[in-house]
Amino acid sequence: MARTDERFRRAYNRLLDICSTMAIGDELPAETALADKMEVSRTIVRTALQKLDSDNLIRWEGRTKTLIRKPQAEHRLVPAESSLSTEELEHRFFEWILRFDVPAGTSLNVAQLSRQFGVPVHNLQEFLAGLSRLGLVERRPRGGWSLLGFTSEFAVELSEFRMVLELNAVRQLLTLPPEHEIWKKLKALKREHEDLKSVLEERYHDFSLLDEKFHSAVNSVVRNRFVLEAQKLIKLIFNYHYMWDKRDELERNAAAIEEHLEWIDAMLDKDSARSEAAALKHLRRSKETLLQSLRVHKFA
Incomplete structure (x- = not known):
C-alpha cells in the first residue's frame, strides 16, 4: 500500500470520528481547521470530504458541508496491518474512550475494535496486555477484556x-x-x-x-x-x-x-x-x- 494511501485512510477514519461527535444538521469545520486538527494537508482533507459526500454522509453546498447521516462501522477504511504504530493505536484507543465516555467495567469486543482502529486482532491483544500491566484493563476469566478503575x-x-x-x-x-x-x-x-x-x-x-x-x-x-x-x-x-x-x-x-x-x-x-x-x-x-x-x- 502506498504511503499516501495510508495517510488518506487514517485521515478519513479520523474525519469519521469527528463526524461521530456531531449532531445531524451540524456544519463541519472549515477545511483549514480540519487540516490543523487532523494534522494533514488540505488536499487530503478535501479528498476525505469528497468521499463523505459520495457516501451520502454530508451535504456539500458551496463552502458548507452539513452532516446528514451518522457514520457507521462499515464506513471505516481498514489500513494495512503494518501501518499503525503502537503510539497511534494508543492515541486512537484512549481518544475513543474519552470521546464516547466509555465507562469502567465495559467489556471490550476485540474483533470490533480491531476493525474500528484498523489493526490486526493480535496487535490489539498485545496492546491490551500491556495496559493490563498498568492496571487499566483486565482479562476476563472466560476470555476477553474489561476496562478497570483504580484506587x-x-x-x-x-x-x-x-x-x-x-x-x-x-x-x-x-x-x-x-x-x-x-x-x-x-x-x-x-x-x-x-x-x-x-x-x-x-x-x-x-x-x-x-x-x-x-x-x-x-x-x-x-x-x-x-x-x-x-x-x-x-x-x-x-x-x-x-x-x-x-x-x-x-x-x-x-x-x-x-x-x-x-x-x-x-x-x-x-x-x-x-x-x-x-x-x-x-x-x-x-x-x-x-x-x-x-x-x-x-x-x-
Whole structure:
C-alpha cells in the first residue's frame, strides 16, 4: 500500500470520528481547521470530504458541508496491518474512550475494535496486555477484556510523582537557550489556548487533546528513559482517563486553560519562582479533579 494511501485512510477514519461527535444538521469545520486538527494537508482533507459526500454522509453546498447521516462501522477504511504504530493505536484507543465516555467495567469486543482502529486482532491483544500491566484493563476469566478503575491510593501516588517529574522538567526548560525549539512551541501553545478559550462553550471537549500537547511539550525537554516510561503512564491517566466526572467539564476546562496560560507566561518570562508556583497550582488541581472523579464513581 502506498504511503499516501495510508495517510488518506487514517485521515478519513479520523474525519469519521469527528463526524461521530456531531449532531445531524451540524456544519463541519472549515477545511483549514480540519487540516490543523487532523494534522494533514488540505488536499487530503478535501479528498476525505469528497468521499463523505459520495457516501451520502454530508451535504456539500458551496463552502458548507452539513452532516446528514451518522457514520457507521462499515464506513471505516481498514489500513494495512503494518501501518499503525503502537503510539497511534494508543492515541486512537484512549481518544475513543474519552470521546464516547466509555465507562469502567465495559467489556471490550476485540474483533470490533480491531476493525474500528484498523489493526490486526493480535496487535490489539498485545496492546491490551500491556495496559493490563498498568492496571487499566483486565482479562476476563472466560476470555476477553474489561476496562478497570483504580484506587485513590494509586491516584495520589501517581499525582505526587507527576509533580516531581514536571517541576524537574520546568527547571530544565528554563535553562535552555533562546534558540531552543521549546520557546516557539510555548508561543504557539499560548495562541492555541487563547483560540480555544474564545470558543470554549462549543469546543470544550477539545481541551483534553490540547492539555496532552502542552504537558508533552514541557516534558519533552527531559531526555531520560525512566522518566519517559513514567510519563507514558501519567499521560494515560491524566489526559485520557475514562472516568472523568463530566458534570462540570466546561468550567473545569476553562479554569485549566487559565492555569496553563499563567504557567506559559511565567516560563516565557523565564521567571522560575512564578513558573514553579503556576505548575504546582495546576498539578494540585489536577490531582483533586482525579480524586473527585474516583469519588463520583465510587473508587475512592
